[in-house]
Amino acid sequence: MRLNGTEVVDTFAEAFPMWGARIVITAESPAWAHEAARSLTGFATSVIGCKCEAGLERELDPAETPDGRPGASALLFANDRDGLAKRLVERIGQSVLTCPTTACFNGLDAAETVDVGGQLRFFGDGYQASKLLDGRRYWRVPVMEGEFLVEERFSIAEGVAGGNIIILGRDVAEALHAAEAAAAAMRTVRDMILPFPGGIARSGSKVGSRYSGLIASTNEVLCPTLRAQVPHSDVPSEIGSVFEIVIDGLTLESVREAMARGLEAAARAGASQVTAGNYGGNLGPHHIELRGLVPGLRD
Amino acid sequence: MPLTLSLREQPAVPLEAEGLSPDRLAGLRRAEVEALAVWHGNRRRQLSDFFAVSGEGGEELRVEGDLRRVKFIGAGMTAGRLTVAGDAGMHTGAEMRGGELLVEGDVGDFAGTGMRGGRLVVRGSAGHQLGGAPPGERAGMRGGEIVVHGDAGEQVGAGLRRGLIAVAGSVGDAAGLRMLAGTIVALGRLGAAPGAGMRRGTIVAMSEARPLPTFAFACAYRPPFLRMYLRHLRGLGLPLADEQIEGRYARWSGDGLELRRGELLIFESGG
Numbered sequence: 001m002r003l004n005g006t007e008v009v010d011t012f013a014e015a016f017p018m019w020g021a022r023i024v025i026t027a028e029s030p031a032w033a034h035e036a037a038r039s040l041t042g043f044a045t046s047v048i049g050c051k052c053e054a055g056l057e058r059e060l061d062p063a064e065t066p067d068g069r070p071g072a073s074a075l076l077f078a079n080d081r082d083g084l085a086k087r088l089v090e091r092i093g094q095s096v097l098t099c100p101t102t103a104c105f106n107g108l109d110a111a112e113t114v115d116v117g118g119q120l121r122f123f124g125d126g127y128q129a130s131k132l133l134d135g136r137r138y139w140r141v142p143v144m145e146g147e148f149l150v151e152e153r154f155s156i157a158e159g160v161a162g163g164n165i166i167i168l169g170r171d172v173a174e175a176l177h178a179a180e181a182a183a184a185a186m187r188t189v190r191d192m193i194l195p196f197p198g199g200i201a202r203s204g205s206k207v208g209s210r211y212s213g214l215i216a217s218t219n220e221v222l223c224p225t226l227r228a229q230v231p232h233s234d235v236p237s238e239i240g241s242v243f244e245i246v247i248d249g250l251t252l253e254s255v256r257e258a259m260a261r262g263l264e265a266a267a268r269a270g271a272s273q274v275t276a277g278n279y280g281g282n283l284g285p286h287h288i289e290l291r292g293l294v295p296g297l298r299d
Numbered sequence: 300m301p302l303t304l305s306l307r308e309q310p311a312v313p314l315e316a317e318g319l320s321p322d323r324l325a326g327l328r329r330a331e332v333e334a335l336a337v338w339h340g341n342r343r344r345q346l347s348d349f350f351a352v353s354g355e356g357g358e359e360l361r362v363e364g365d366l367r368r369v370k371f372i373g374a375g376m377t378a379g380r381l382t383v384a385g386d387a388g389m390h391t392g393a394e395m396r397g398g399e400l401l402v403e404g405d406v407g408d409f410a411g412t413g414m415r416g417g418r419l420v421v422r423g424s425a426g427h428q429l430g431g432a433p434p435g436e437r438a439g440m441r442g443g444e445i446v447v448h449g450d451a452g453e454q455v456g457a458g459l460r461r462g463l464i465a466v467a468g469s470v471g472d473a474a475g476l477r478m479l480a481g482t483i484v485a486l487g488r489l490g491a492a493p494g495a496g497m498r499r500g501t502i503v504a505m506s507e508a509r510p511l512p513t514f515a516f517a518c519a520y521r522p523p524f525l526r527m528y529l530r531h532l533r534g535l536g537l538p539l540a541d542e543q544i545e546g547r548y549a550r551w552s553g554d555g556l557e558l559r560r561g562e563l564l565i566f567e568s569g570g
Contacts, residue, residue, distance in 0.1 A: 067526040068544065103523045129499065129560070131482065131524050132442075132461060133531060140524055149523035 001290070001297045006267035006274055008290055008297060013259065014278035015286035018047075018077045018161035019084045020250050021114075021154050022057065022107035025096055026071040030059060036102045037072035039095035044076070045196050046246075048205070048216045052078040052087040053161065053248050055193030066105045067149075073107050075193045077161055077248045084156055085114035092150065093120050097141065103149040106136075108250070110155035117150035160286055163192075163247035163255035166204065166222065167266045168273040172241040176200070178271035179243040185265035186258040192249035194258075204244040204277060219277075239272060252286055260293045300354040302332070306364025307349060312340040313388065314349060317371040321360035321379030321398065332356065367407065373400040376417065389426070392419040393433070395443060408452065414462065416443045420535070424449030424468065432458035438479060440464070446535050453490065456483045459500060465532050475502045478561065482528060486537060497554050497561035503528075505543060505566045514553030519567055521547055542568075 001008040023040065027033040037056050044054035053076075060071035076091065078084035096104045097120060106113075121128040121139040129140045130152070137152040167182060169175025183199035186192075194200075209217035220226045220233075222242050227233040235242065245262055249255035259276075266274050276290055291297065302324055315338040318324070324332055333347035346352070354361075358379040362372060370388045373381045377397040386404035393409060397417040408426035411419045413433040425447045430440035431454055439458030446465050453471035456464045459481040466483075472490035475483050475497050484503040485493075492511055494502050503525065510516075526544055533539040548564040 067523060068530050069526070131501075131528070133463070133527060138524055138527075140522075146520045147523055 001299055003263065003267040003274075003294065003297050006271050008263065008267070009273065009275035010291055011276050012278055012281070012287045012289040013162070013164045013276035014281060014284040015160045015162040015164075015252070015255060015288060016284040017158050017286075018053070018079060018248065019081055019156050020075055020077045020108075020159035020248065021084060021088055021156045022250070023074045023076060023088070023092065023096075023154070024060065024065060024071055024105040024107035025074070026060075026065045026067050026069040026103050026105070027099070028069065028101040030070040030072075032099060032101050033070055033072045034059065036096045036099035037074045039099065040091050041074050041076070041193075041195075042095070044091075045201070047077075047079055047161075051083065052076055052091075053193075053195040053246075054091070055195045055199075055248070057190070057193055058187075067103055069103075075159075075191075075248065075250065077159060077195075081112070081114065081156060085116070088114065088116045088154055089119045092116060093123070097123065097143070097148050097150070100145055105151045106154040108155040108157060110157040112157065113153040113155050115152065116154045117152040120148075120150050121152075157250060159248065159250045160252045160255045161248040162284060163249065163259055163286075163288060164244055164277050165259055165262050165266065165290075166242060166244045166275045166277055167271045168235070168239045168242050168275070169270075170238055170240050170272055174270060174272065175241040175243050178266040178269040179245060181269035182262035182266040182271075183245055185261040186245065186247065189249075189254055189258040189261060191251055191254035192247055192258050194245055195248055196244075196246055199245055201244045201246060202242075204242070207279065234275070236273065244277065252288075255286075256288050256293070259288055259290075263290065264294050264296070301359035301361050302352070302354045302356045303361040303363060304332075304346070304350040304352055306362070306366055306369065307351060309365045310339055310349060310368050313368045313370050314339050315370045316346070317374050318346075319360070319362060319369075319371075319381075320373050320376030321356075321358055321381050322377045324360055325356050325358065325379065327356050367405075370407075373419075376400065386423065392417075392445075395419060405449065411440060411443075411445045411464075414440045414443045414445070418444045418446070421445075421447045421449065425451040425455075425466075427452035427454055427471065428457060429455045429466075430459060430462070430464045431456065437477075440481065444535075446532070446537065448536070450487065455485075456481065459483065463528065465535075465537055467537050475500065475561075478502075484528065484532060486539070494553055494561055494563055496557055498557045499560045501562050501564060503548070503564045503566075508563065508565050510551040510563050510565075511553065513555040514551040514563060515555065515559070517550040517552050517562075519547050519549045521545070522550075522564060525564065 041054040065071040117139040205216040389407035405423035432439040438460040450468035457476040459478040469488035470485040477496040551563040
């Protein structure tokens with residue numbers, strides 16, 4: 001298939017269920033809200049090594065936040081409910097509670113909830129106090145700066161992780177330019193994040209390794225430098241560099257929409273080829289076909 | 300047209316009408332509504348002896364007339380919307396658990412006592428013991444919201460355990476007397492001895508207030524939770540300025556005769 005001169009491989013992305021939460025952070029200035037969100041979502045590229053995947057979803061206007069201050073929303077995903085609850089407590093405790101002027105709120109509307117502020121309150125060492133407004137409980141934790149306000153319970157919902165597109169170019173410059181354009185276009189979609197640095201991963205992995213104990217290792221079939229060494233390569237001869245953009249979303253639709261916008265933008269930016277990663281369809285329940293994703297695709 | 304009860308004339312002695320709430324009247328036929336029991340002094344009478352009934356029962360109920368001598372309107376209601384077109388008597392909304400009760404005029408003493416949920420909105424003023432404790436009980440209101448657009452009498456939120464009471468006008472003496480938790484917001488003048496004997500909870504004063512000697516000054520700061528509360532109250536129609544929502548408040552901790560875990564937050568104009 002082709003789109004604007006870019007070859008699009010007739011394949012699909014294979015995505016998995018993962019539990020997600022939305023964290024809304026407010027602060028006295030957009031800069032401090034952003035700083036807290038950046039810290040909260042740091043070292044959260046892949047559950048393989050970070051136990052969770054997280055990213056900044058978007059900046060929030062004061063009119064959109066619970067306390068009327070500027071804010072930012074972040075999404076955090078983990079493999080199961082318990083893991084997600086632990087990561088929320090750890091990360092909000094270390095990255096938001098510590099950050100000047102911030103407050104932290106649940107930003108998701110879902111039936112299932114986990115205790116977050118109810119755990120973090122113990123930092124108050126008995127001096128904490130709670131407030132109940134509109135059926136939602138908030139904890140006021142005294143800190144040296146003043147007071148940290150955090151919502152007691154955060155909603156969690158089953159989302160979709162591992163949506164992806166893979167962008168191939170003749171060299172690093174071409175492939176990265178296309179990947180950057182794709183990531184920028186994908187970030188306009190709500191309810192999803194791109195967990196890797198700048199949204200782009202240069203080191204897509206496969207499951208397992210020849211070394212025992214390693215659960216993931218380099219995906220040699222997409223490494224241009226190994227094209228002549230491996231029994232089978234998916235790298236065409238004119239390709240010199242490959243990037244992957246991974247998408248985690250609260251809904252399958254948001255992941256699909258992000259893939260579509262990324263595919264279009266990468267093609268417009270001159271990618272040589274766009275494909276998607278899967279495991280033969282044997283592992284993940286969500287198969288997002290590139291065919292039909294955007295209207296301009298031609299056989 | 301919602302079910303409407305029109306008081307024919309003011310009763311000579313107080314009328315106790317505990318069943319007047321939309322959830323209890325929903326689904327009843329007109330004859331059944333008219334046959335409901337009310338207490339006129341010490342005599343059991345029928346609702347239709349005092350009220351003309353019109354409209355259909357549903358989630359809404361409207362009560363009209365000079366109701367200053369009608370007690371317990373909306374008491375114990377759990378859902379729906381009840382509008383009192385005029386003044387209402389004592390114990391209005393007492394023990395409420397849900398729904399919204401709007402009084403377009405004033406309410407008598409003990410409104411919202413023992414309330415556990417829902418919202419009581421008074422367009423006029425309220426009497427004494429607003430959101431207070433039922434007779435013989437230590438704890439007052441345990442949940443829900445009371446919003447008064449006029450003034451309120453003495454001992455607002457006495458024994459308050461949970462919930463929010465906001466008064467746009469002045470508040471009488473001993474607001475938050477022996478309160479256990481919860482929040483009281485006074486936009487107008489706050490009377491003497493606020494928070495006397497309070498253990499936990501918050502009293503917010505937008506005008507000058509004199510803390511008791513058993514309260515100690517902590518600091519002046521911008522309480523993050525208060526922005527949410529004040530924005531919420533502005534959404535309910537109370538006149539709150541940006542300066543108050545974003546403003547600085549002096550925090551006094553008390554009562555030192557109890558746990559000293561409560562707070563009096565006094566707005567610092569220009570802070």
